[in-house]
Amino acid sequence: MQFDLVINNATLVEPSSDLLTLANIGIKDEKVAVVTRGELEGQKVIDADLKVVCPGFIDIHSHVDNYQYGGMLYAMQGITTTVGGNCGLSPVGPKQFFQEMSETGFPINQGQLVGHSFSMRTEAGLTDVYAPASADQIEAMTRRLEKGLEEGALGLSLGLEYAPGSSFEEIRELSKIAALYNKPVAIHTRYDSWRGLEAIHEVIRLARETGASIQVAHLAYMVGMGMMTEALNMIADARREGLDITADSGLYSAFATFIGSAVFDPGCLEKWGIDYSDFYVSTGPFAGRQCDQPLFEKLRQDEPDTVIVAFAGRDSEVLEALSAYFVMVSTDGCVGSPEPGSGHPQDSGTYPRFFRLMVRETGILTLLQAVKKCTLLPAQRLGLTDKGHLRPGADADLVIFDLKEIRDNSDYPGLGKPDAPPSGIDYVIVNGAPVVEKGVFVRDSKPGKPVTLPNKIWEL
Numbered sequence: 001m002q003f004d005l006v007i008n009n010a011t012l013v014e015p016s017s018d019l020l021t022l023a024n025i026g027i028k029d030e031k032v033a034v035v036t037r038g039e040l041e042g043q044k045v046i047d048a049d050l051k052v053v054c055p056g057f058i059d060i061h062s063h064v065d066n067y068q069y070g071g072m073l074y075a076m077q078g079i080t081t082t083v084g085g086n087c088g089l090s091p092v093g094p095k096q097f098f099q100e101m102s103e104t105g106f107p108i109n110q111g112q113l114v115g116h117s118f119s120m121r122t123e124a125g126l127t128d129v130y131a132p133a134s135a136d137q138i139e140a141m142t143r144r145l146e147k148g149l150e151e152g153a154l155g156l157s158l159g160l161e162y163a164p165g166s167s168f169e170e171i172r173e174l175s176k177i178a179a180l181y182n183k184p185v186a187i188h189t190r191y192d193s194w195r196g197l198e199a200i201h202e203v204i205r206l207a208r209e210t211g212a213s214i215q216v217a218h219l220a221y222m223v224g225m226g227m228m229t230e231a232l233n234m235i236a237d238a239r240r241e242g243l244d245i246t247a248d249s250g251l252y253s254a255f256a257t258f259i260g261s262a263v264f265d266p267g268c269l270e271k272w273g274i275d276y277s278d279f280y281v282s283t284g285p286f287a288g289r290q291c292d293q294p295l296f297e298k299l300r301q302d303e304p305d306t307v308i309v310a311f312a313g314r315d316s317e318v319l320e321a322l323s324a325y326f327v328m329v330s331t332d333g334c335v336g337s338p339e340p341g342s343g344h345p346q347d348s349g350t351y352p353r354f355f356r357l358m359v360r361e362t363g364i365l366t367l368l369q370a371v372k373k374c375t376l377l378p379a380q381r382l383g384l385t386d387k388g389h390l391r392p393g394a395d396a397d398l399v400i401f402d403l404k405e406i407r408d409n410s411d412y413p414g415l416g417k418p419d420a421p422p423s424g425i426d427y428v429i430v431n432g433a434p435v436v437e438k439g440v441f442v443r444d445s446k447p448g449k450p451v452t453l454p455n456k457i458w459e460l
């Protein structure tokens, strides 16, 4: 049999069978066709030279949302699938989103969530983020959510810190719909830092009262300010109770978001114990500038969509978050679609940084554990059965990297290049087609596909 693509001499890391072994892989019709020690013939042959070959990384939390430059940065850090529409922000409905994606093409696969706090609330006529929705507005939002899920969305996203007026009833009614469709609810929780645990308590109550599966978003950015141990304990206890709660985290302790949002309401400096000089501008004409009070106030007033990076968290709590067995890796990247040269180092460095820090340099995780957190765990959370593993029949999304060489080269705006590509990733294959070859992005390669799921609703 002649394969479309053969990868020889792989150190295969197969997370669904806990396997780390030497193998050759045959790919045909965009799928993994065979994994063997026997010889294979292919139209195209890659010699992995005993480097790591594993499923492509699945980023469960991003804001790439069809942004082409972001798609390239993501491909170069080994991501083959990313999920947008997070934090309650999904600019267009899934149908329109996937239509735009197929018209322009995209380097990697994308799934979408239906966003509540920015998107559905605005559509329902709510202009005040501090106001709760009326009964009619809740009803309108549940219909909008049902439509989005019918159009192929992978779940619901809430960004409660951005819409502090959201009532518990409002998010309970929406989460019940997600549970009915058996799709997860991704939550940027209501409070960070000192009130972060109160917000985790709300998440647990939501799971208990609705039966929804919940993904707590970017843990390091919510509770990595001294509250991580207790937050992880609370989630672990809830899981022991039988609630389906998992979480994700990036590799950085300084988060990036819109300067005009409620996150930066008065009192935030005192809450985080930092100063204006701990903010760096991430996007727009002032990108790279360290803030002072006048610049902060000017941008918050005049350019509220400017993204800034806030040094509010602790590095040690990032590693702590990612050590927990129910926490997977995510980027939270490309907030505000940053132009080349701007952004946050997570946009290009998250996954290489994870393998460098947590496997090679500290040994906190084994290679197999680390691969699982980037592949199988997010696939299971999203209900994707053809991704996250490399058994025959899997989608041919995979990455080839050198564990001795893999590293992030990006740094925070003002301190380095936020979008510097990583080192040590040789090949990234999406649906059987290389998007990165010998460490270089393949220009105009757009094999990415929409990631949707059929709906399985209990007929009563």
Ligand SMILES: [Zn+2]
Binding pocket: 086, 087, 159, 188, 217, 218
């Ligand atoms: Zn968020």
